[in-house]
Amino acid sequence: xxxxxxxxxxxxxxxxxxxxxxxxxxxxxxxxxxxxxxxxxxxxxxxxxxxxxxxxxxxxxxxxxxxxxxxxxxxxxxxxxxxxxxxxxxxxxxxxxxxxxxxxxxxxxxxxxxxxxxxxxxxxxxxxxxxxxxxxxxxxxxxxxxxxxxxxxxxxxxxxxxxxxxxxxxxxxxxxxxxxxxxxxxxxxxxxxxxxxxxxxxxxxxxxxxxxxxxxxxxxxxxxxxxxxxxxxxxxxxxxxxxxxxxxxxxxxxxxxxxxxxxxxxxxxxxxxxxxxxxxxxxxxxxxxxxxxxxxxxxxxxxxxxxxxxxxxxxxxxxxxxxxxxxxx
Amino acid sequence: xxxxxxxxxxxxxxxxxxxxxxxxxxxxxxxxxxxxxxxxxxxxxxxxxxxxxxxxxxxxxxxxxxxxxxxxxxxxxxxxxxxxxxxxxxxxxxxxxxxxxxxxxxxxxxxxxxxxxxxxxxxxxxxxxxxxxxxxxxxxxxxxxxxxxxxxxxxxxxxxxxxxxxxxxxxxxxxxxxxxxxxxxxxxxxxxxxxxxxxxxxxxxxxxxxxxxxxxxxxxxxxxxxxxxxxxxxxxxxxxxxxxxxxxxxxxxxxxxxxxxxxxxxxxxxxxxxxxxxxxxxxxxxxxxxxxxxxxxxxxxxxxxxxxxxxxxxxxxxxxxxxxxxxxxxxxxxxxxxxxxxxxxxxxxxxxxxxxxxxxxxxxxxxxxxxxxxxxxxxxxxxxxxxxxxxxxxxxxxxxxxxxxxxxxxxxxxxxxxxxxxxxxxxxxxxxxxxxxxxxxxxxxxxxxxxxxxxxxxxxxxxxxxxxxxxxxxxxxxxxxxxxxxxxxxxxxxxxxxxxxxxxxxxxxxxxxxxxxxxxxxxxxxxxxxxxxxxxxxxxxxxxxxxxxxxxxxxxxxxxxxxxxxxxxxxxxxxxxxxxxxxxxxxxxxxxxxxxxxxxxxxxxxxxxxxxxxxxxxxxxxxxxxxxxxx
Numbered sequence: 001x002x003x004x005x006x007x008x009x010x011x012x013x014x015x016x017x018x019x020x021x022x023x024x025x026x027x028x029x030x031x032x033x034x035x036x037x038x039x040x041x042x043x044x045x046x047x048x049x050x051x052x053x054x055x056x057x058x059x060x061x062x063x064x065x066x067x068x069x070x071x072x073x074x075x076x077x078x079x080x081x082x083x084x085x086x087x088x089x090x091x092x093x094x095x096x097x098x099x100x101x102x103x104x105x106x107x108x109x110x111x112x113x114x115x116x117x118x119x120x121x122x123x124x125x126x127x128x129x130x131x132x133x134x135x136x137x138x139x140x141x142x143x144x145x146x147x148x149x150x151x152x153x154x155x156x157x158x159x160x161x162x163x164x165x166x167x168x169x170x171x172x173x174x175x176x177x178x179x180x181x182x183x184x185x186x187x188x189x190x191x192x193x194x195x196x197x198x199x200x201x202x203x204x205x206x207x208x209x210x211x212x213x214x215x216x217x218x219x220x221x222x223x224x225x226x227x228x229x230x231x232x233x234x235x236x237x238x239x240x241x242x243x244x245x246x247x248x249x250x251x252x253x254x255x256x257x258x259x260x261x262x263x264x265x266x267x268x269x270x271x272x273x274x275x276x277x278x279x280x281x282x283x284x285x286x287x288x289x290x291x292x293x294x295x296x297x298x299x300x301x302x303x304x305x306x307x308x309x310x311x312x313x314x315x316x317x318x319x320x321x322x323x324x325x326x327x328x329x
Numbered sequence: 330x331x332x333x334x335x336x337x338x339x340x341x342x343x344x345x346x347x348x349x350x351x352x353x354x355x356x357x358x359x360x361x362x363x364x365x366x367x368x369x370x371x372x373x374x375x376x377x378x379x380x381x382x383x384x385x386x387x388x389x390x391x392x393x394x395x396x397x398x399x400x401x402x403x404x405x406x407x408x409x410x411x412x413x414x415x416x417x418x419x420x421x422x423x424x425x426x427x428x429x430x431x432x433x434x435x436x437x438x439x440x441x442x443x444x445x446x447x448x449x450x451x452x453x454x455x456x457x458x459x460x461x462x463x464x465x466x467x468x469x470x471x472x473x474x475x476x477x478x479x480x481x482x483x484x485x486x487x488x489x490x491x492x493x494x495x496x497x498x499x500x501x502x503x504x505x506x507x508x509x510x511x512x513x514x515x516x517x518x519x520x521x522x523x524x525x526x527x528x529x530x531x532x533x534x535x536x537x538x539x540x541x542x543x544x545x546x547x548x549x550x551x552x553x554x555x556x557x558x559x560x561x562x563x564x565x566x567x568x569x570x571x572x573x574x575x576x577x578x579x580x581x582x583x584x585x586x587x588x589x590x591x592x593x594x595x596x597x598x599x600x601x602x603x604x605x606x607x608x609x610x611x612x613x614x615x616x617x618x619x620x621x622x623x624x625x626x627x628x629x630x631x632x633x634x635x636x637x638x639x640x641x642x643x644x645x646x647x648x649x650x651x652x653x654x655x656x657x658x659x660x661x662x663x664x665x666x667x668x669x670x671x672x673x674x675x676x677x678x679x680x681x682x683x684x685x686x687x688x689x690x691x692x693x694x695x696x697x698x699x700x701x702x703x704x705x706x707x708x709x710x711x712x713x714x715x716x717x718x719x720x721x722x723x724x725x726x727x728x729x730x731x732x733x734x735x736x737x738x739x740x741x742x743x744x745x746x747x748x749x750x751x752x753x754x755x756x757x758x759x760x761x762x763x764x765x766x767x768x769x770x771x772x773x774x775x776x777x778x779x780x781x782x783x784x785x786x787x788x789x790x791x792x793x794x795x796x797x798x799x800x801x802x803x804x805x806x807x808x809x810x811x812x813x814x815x816x817x818x819x820x821x822x823x824x825x826x827x828x829x830x831x832x833x834x835x836x837x838x839x840x841x842x843x844x845x846x847x848x849x850x851x852x853x854x855x856x857x858x859x860x861x862x863x864x865x866x867x868x869x870x871x872x873x874x875x876x877x878x879x880x881x882x883x884x885x886x887x888x889x890x891x892x893x894x895x896x897x898x899x900x901x902x903x904x905x906x907x908x909x910x911x912x913x914x915x916x917x918x919x920x921x922x923x924x925x926x927x928x929x930x931x932x933x934x935x936x937x938x939x940x941x942x943x944x945x946x947x948x949x950x951x952x953x954x955x956x957x958x959x960x
Contacts, residue, residue: 010474017475021484029491141374141625148566148620150573153592153613160601216631225785232736232780233850234772235803243799244788251790258478259513266482270574274596284483285578288490300487307480322790323834 003325007315011308018304022297023075026060027068033060033293040088040291055085060293079301085294089286095298098283103302105174106279109195110268111310113202114261120203121210122253126246128211129218140215143208151267155201155274162197169197172276198268198275206264210253217249224248247321254318258311265307375629381622385615389437392430399427399586410607417607419598428591429611435587436569436616439503443568446507447514448561454511455518456553460526460545470519477512482574484509489580502582506571514560521556525549555633562627566620573616588612683751684857684890685710685733685776690746692725692732692914695739702728702741704914710858710890712753715881717901717922718894719937720911726894727781729911730860733892734776735760735768750775753857774804777851779844781862781894786847787835793846794831797821800853820849824879841872848876852883860892877904898937902926910934 026033034056041052058075078084084095128136163171176190221227222245230244269281276282280299287295319325400423410417416425451473458469485505489497525531531548539547569588575581576589577596595601595609685708692703702725710716720726731737733748748760752775763771780786788796797817801808808816818828824845835843844864851859861880865873881904884891893904901908901922908925910918910933918931929935 010471011478013471014475014478018479021479022487025488026491029488033491140628141377141621144624144628145617145621148570148624149617150570150577150592150613152574152577153609153616156592156596156601156609156613160604160606164601164604225780226788228736229778229780229786229847230788230799232734232772232778233800233803234769234774235799236769239799239803243791247790248788259516262477262480262513265480266571266574269482269486270577273578284486288486288578288580291490293491296487296490300483303483304479308478311478323792324789324836 003319004316007312007319011312014308015305018301018308019076019079020072022301023072026293026297033291036291037088037293041086044088044092052086055083056294060297084298084301087287087292087295087298089290089292089295095295098295099280099298099302102278102280102283103306105277106268106272106281107306109198109272109277109279110202110265113199113268114206114264116199117203117207117264118210118253118257121207122214122246122250124207125211125214125253126218126241126249129215129222129249130241130245132215132219132222140212143211145208146205147208147212149205150270151201151205152270152274154205155198155271158197158201159274170194174278195277198271198277201271201274202264202268205267206260209260213253213256214246214249217252218245221245221249251318251322254314254321257314261307261310261314265303372629374625378622378625378627378629381618382626385433385619385622386437388430389433393434396427396430397424399423399431409605416611417605419594419600419608421598425608425611428586429588429615431586432588432591432612433615435585436572436589437619439499439506439572439582439585439587440565440569442500442503443506443510443572444561444565446503447511447564447568448557450507450511451513451515451518451560451564452557455515456522456545456549458515459519459522460541460549462526466519469515473512473515473519476509477516481509482571485571485575486578486580489575494583497581497583499582499585502572502575502585503568506568506575510564510567510571514564517560518553518556521553522549525552555630559627559630559634562623562630566623569616569619588616682712683709684712684714684753685892686747686749686751687729687733688747688749690729690732690748691744692728692737692741693744694741702914703732706746706911706914706916708909708916708919710892711906712857713884713888713890714907715884715891715893715905717898717905717908718892718911719896719898719901719908721896721937724911725914726911727862728914730778730862730892730894733760733860734772734778735763736778750858770804773800773851773856774854775856776858776860777854777856779847779851779859779861779864781864781866787843789835791834792831793833793835793838797831797846797850797853800850804854816853820852821846823852823883824849825875841868841876844868844872844876845879848880848883852887852889855887856889858890858892860894862894863896864893866895880904898934910937 034053037056037060038053055078058071058078082096084099087093087095087098090098124139128139159171163169170193174191174194175187176194226248227240227244230240235244268279269284271277272279272281273285280303284296284299284303286292287299408418416429419425419428454469454473458466458473488505489502492501526549531544534544534548572581572587573589573592576585576587577592579593581587581589581593589612591612592609595605595612598608600606600608687706687708690703690706691701694700694702704725706729708716718726718729728737728741732741732743735743737743743761746761750758750760750771752758758771758775760768760771787793794814794817797820798813801813801816805813814831817831821828821830826842826845826849830838830842830846835846838846848864864880865876868876877900880891880893883889893901895901898908898910902925905922907920908918908922909916910925910931912933918925918929918934920930925934929938
């Protein structure tokens with residue numbers, strides 16, 4: 001139980017750190033984002049009442065004379081109420097609405113792609129590690145080339161080959177715009193069709209890392225005494241490979257999931273940009289281009305919370321698959 | 330040769346069978362001897378990696394001096410590669426090749442900057458935190474873990490979004506990238522430092538009162554060096570990739586020219602729509618090749634960090650030939666195994682009822698300098714007999730034991746000889762020629778083992794029950810679940826472990842209990858032979874004695890034969906019926922225990938007996954209980 005309490009506590013601290021970072025960054029940066037934002041807002045025909053100004057000031061910091069601590073307390077209050085302000089680039093939609101529209105696209109795309117690449121990488125890594133010294137070893141250098149390839153460049157190449165040249169997949173977008181959004185076969189079909197290339201990009205560029213990590217751990221694990229015991233026990237090779245070697249070798253990969261998830265999310269933001277995918281990454285860039293600071297911060301927070309949540313789930317899972325963590329110290 | 334061929338172990342790792350001199354002491358220093366271990370071994374991978382990295386590095390360093398102005402605009406836009414423009418031109422007629430040279434330099438610069446900064450940060454937070462421990466470690470670790478879970482690129486994008494373009498300098502971007510990327514490697518370094526700190530030799534240095542900085546710099550840092558190098562290499566790749574991503578989004582350092590900005594201009598210049606591959610393929614390819622080169626170098630570093638990753642080189646043909654001659658191989662004769670053992674070595678007459686006959690067995694480690702680990706060994710194990718196998722470390726006793734069950738891993742190889750198992754039901758099995766599947770069925774069912782490293786012989790992540798049950802489900806597929814459970818409880822009961830422990834994980838048991846579980850596991854299938862390789866070495870004397878008594882009692886009750894391997898000759902005198910003394914791969918004396926006690930013939934046996942301290946000064950006083958078990 002202590003393990004789980006610790007993990008939960010940690011993610012609360014991380015969440016608090018992200019919120020605080022979000023509060024501090026605009027205040028530490030040069031320039032006056034509030035004025036920039038308000039001018040833009042006026043240009044779009046928004047009314048700039050004192051309460052709107054106040055909420056931006058809390059979010060972005062301005063010389064209001066209030067002590068920093070009070071600003072911080074009010075800012076945290078706003079965050080917990082989910083008041084992230086109004087988006088300028090998508091005026092008059094509030095930031096939360098803009099985010100909720102695009103978030104699910106990214107979660108489904110990145111989620112499925114990451115899960116797929118993890119599974120494929122771990123399974124391949126298990127086999128390559130087990131059959132060390134065979135021709136499968138030549139797969140290993142190939143994967144390093146893939147993991148050194150920039151996500152967006154691979155995306156560009158895929159777009160060139162599979163959509164521009166071959167015309168197999170659409171060049172951009174997340175679904176056929178002619179279709180109405182909804183949970184029907186046609187729409188889902190078109191979403192899968194459009195999401196295929198972005199997902200392929202993420203899988204191809206991240207699978208090598210999983211494969212290599214798993215392969216190396218397999219090789220290390222195979223010289224453990226319990227593998228020798230398993231062989232002496234006359235167990236079948238397949239069982240030794242899965243239940244004795246891979247079962248132990250996979251632990252660092254799961255523990256390292258947090259590290260990789262950050263990379264994958266970062267990579268997918270840029271990938272979304274290449275494919276003009278209607279996800280949160282494209283929205284973030286759009287916000288940056290339009291100096292839509294409120295949206296920028298809102299998206300940063302949401303991405304962070306999503307990543308924290310995913311990591312929490314993986315950590316809780318880790319507690320289940322490694323009995324030793326439960327008796328920490 | 331065996332079905333274990335994929336499980337090659339390298340000679341440097343000191344695993345039980347990887348060298349002729351297995352070192353039984355736990356917590357050995359992982360550092361290979363000498364500085365040579367820190368230099369990567371030459372391999373095609375390393376060569377390719379170096380060529381790629383050096384080539385691109387030189388291109389970035391000198392290329393910009395040799396090419397024309399990358400920004401010169403020409404009326405000839407979007408031309409494909411030609412003699413004048415090796416990589417064609419951009420939309421505005423700029424020379425892509427010239428741009429590539431400058432961009433490579435820019436990217437390498439920022440990569441190096443990020444690499445150095447990130448590695449420094451991670452070393453400070455990881456190593457210091459990991460070693461000092463306590464509140465500082467908690468704080469550092471919490472800080473780096475928080476930094477780790479906050480996704481880097483979104484943070485960088487937000488920061489870049491707030492910084493006005495004119496303020497976005499080269500250093501700013503480098504610093505921001507370093508700050509958002511050090512955490513992962515700090516965590517790796519901390520974990521490694523923690524694990525090193527808890528190794529026996531570091532604990533020893535601390536107990537010996539060595540100063541903190543000395544322990545860190547002498548005991549820990551050298552072991553971390555390869556890891557640091559590999560983290561540095563990764564930080565460079567990550568830096569280049571992150572900068573490229575940022576620049577591709579138009580958020581890079583202002584006025585900088587990197588591979589990322591090239592791709593940004595290519596994207597915005599509709600290179601993709603025009604299928605102007607020469608514009609956007611080369612920058613990405615340079616990043617990929619450079620990253621790949623670094624990763625290949627990293628492989629070699631990884632193999633230093635973890636020697637197990639090395640693929641052992643096959644020995645040269647001549648060496649193998651040479652040893653073959655030296656061994657003077659005896660053809661394997663399965664049927665002739667019944668024949669009396671070689672004269673001179675075996676002085677005991679062959680028992681009527683033998684269960685295992687080893688005849689003229691030779692085991693050779695086919696390394697660069699072949700080692701003849703077991704030489705012409707012949708032993709006969711009677712049914713229900715306890716045979717002691719004594720000898721110093723490296724005398725080949727473990728190698729012999731493993732070869733009997735064909736558990737030896739390359740480069741160990743059985744050069745000649747035969748091992749015959751005489752089944753209770755009458756049939757003989759030639760163990761060295763058994764097919765893989767037959768061998769698998771034979772193992773544990775008829776001959777089980779308790780290992781030298783028995784403390785680590787249990788799989789740490791599954792319960793005791795699952796590990797016992799595994800044997801039954803594999804060898805007795807028809808046994809119902811309840812019966813399997815009952816059998817597992819029964820064997821645990823036999824060795825004096827509470828059957829309630831079945832649900833426990835190995836780490837929840839004491840060392841002695843784990844050993845008892847291993848013995849219980851070895852008895853599951855009611856085997857006829859049990860090979861015990863130093864089963865009690867790591868245990869304290871009281872526990873050791875308890876387990877030995879247990880073994881004798883169980884042998885008396887169940888009637889299995891035991892090959893008991895140890896360097897502790899006095900213990901064997903109490904325990905065994907017969908004793909074989911091994912030295913440098915040969916059996917120098919093989920006789921009844923009484924005979925060896927009363928009248929050792931070989932000088933080495935006498936030496937071994939005398940090497941145990943005597944309290945009274947008289948020979949024979951080494952017997953620890955003072956009484957011999959009557960036999």
